[in-house]
Amino acid sequence: MAKNGAPWLVRADARTSLGAAIVLLVLIVIVDLAAGPGPDVPSLLVLPPFIAAAFAGWRPVAALGAVCLALGAILILTGDQELSEIPMPLLMDLATLVVSAGSAVVVSVVRQRQQRRWSALSRLASVAQQAVLRPIGPIVGQLELAGRYVSASDHADIGGDLYEAIDTPYGARLIIGDVRGKGLPAVRLASTVLGSFRHVAYERSDLRTVVSDLDRAVARGAGDEDFVTAAFLEMRGGILTILNCGHPPPLLLRQGKLEPLEPPAAAPPLGFMPVAKPLTVRMEPGDRLLLYTDGLAEARRDGVFFPLSERAWAPLGHGSIVDALASLESALRSWVGGPLGDDIALMLVEYIGSDSDAGTSWHDDTSETLAV
Known part of the structure; x- marks a missing residue:
């Protein structure tokens, strides 16, 4: 069609x-x-x-x-x-x-x-997907950001990819996730996750508590075999904190180099009681961060996966973040040379800095700080 x-x-x-x-x-x-x-x-x-x-x-x-x-x-x-x-x-x-x-x-x-x-x-x-995925940005706290949803299908077989970014008393908080499955059940579970996140992100001072609350929400609303991979981010005072629950790691673009921000330890997706270990990164003005779902990493041509680390840094480092996301999608489609195998949610974030860069985000002795 x-x-x-x-x-x-x-x-x-x-x-x-x-x-x-x-x-x-x-x-x-x-x-x-x-x-x-x-x-x-x-x-x-x-x-x-x-x-x-x-x-x-x-x-x-x-x-x-x-x-x-x-x-x-x-x-x-x-x-x-x-x-x-x-x-x-x-x-x-x-x-x-x-x-x-x-x-x-x-x-x-x-x-x-x-x-x-x-x-x-x-x-x-x-319409259903637009109701779930609200427009984000362009400025949330100390971040300039843009989101993009890339559909693999021209039909109504919509997926459960999700993202959100909100400004809270505890800093800018972001989520990107991917619901297992497709269709209206996946959209319904994605709506549950986003609705819960939009509520508890304002209420909970500890990002780990946000994750725990969303895990319970997924457990209540999902089927026996359903789950949600997700990455949670908090930006406050120049410190980025990441909790990763089975999701592809964010990519940090700094001075022309692209580096995956791998979690200190693997954690299961939401719905399986994840205990994610925090990763903290001190950000510098101009740093960009790509958040994405697995449809990007698993896109392939003739059985070969899209070389994300090699091909993403060039389009992501030039122009506005909106143009950079469009360039990344263009590079992906050009490389695949045909229909995509899965929907993709993309969020590109640029740290613009502020006078409050001397502040700190919460972290504890179990967190790992990455100096990059």
Whole structure:
């Protein structure tokens, strides 16, 4: 199906299929006239209406079917000059043309109805996802940021990728996550996670308590095999704190170098009672941080994964953060050279600094500080 919001693509497909059907029709007539009586070439006239029905509307298909029927009658009758009456085999050939033309019209009608249904579902899915993923930025606390959702499908098979950034009394707090599965159940669980985060991020002074609250929310709202990978970030006074629950590590871009911020120890996703060990990083003005879901790291071409560390630093380091995200998506699609295998949520963050850089974020003896 063509993308919703691109009717020109639908029209182009319809013109292509109709043109191919007409070309085939002309070729059949030429071959029949060249071959003369004998070969059963007119029976091939059942094909053009079905080719047109692949994308064209039912009216052009019906018109083409009528033309094929008329030409078929002419070719069949002129191909047997010695008979004064129409024999049964020729009547069967004509009946076959009538049935095929009518069937092609039915196919076109059914396809158009399904196309309208998919378009409606896609619009509903888009509305549902926009309700879950609110626009973020452009400034949250000491951070300039932008978010981008890259869909792998043109249909309504939406995923549960999520992100959010809010300013709280405890600094800017961010989450990026990925719900296992797709469709409305995944969107529902993503909505639960984001709703809980938007509430408890304001209420809890300790980021670990935020994680614990969201873990309980996921456990209550998820199925037995459902879970949510997530990374939680807090920026306060120039100190970035990260709690990672089974999610791909954020990438820090500083002075042209890209470095993954791996957690000190692995922790399970939300829903499995994660105990994440904090990682703290002192940020410098101009540092950029890429948060992403696994659809980016697992994008592949001919079985080879997208070389994220090698290809991401160039687009991410130039221009505004909005333009940088667009450049990253363009580089990804160019490398993959086809449809993506999974939806991707992206959030690019730039630390802009402030007069309060001397402050500190919470951390304890179990946290690990990364000096980069």
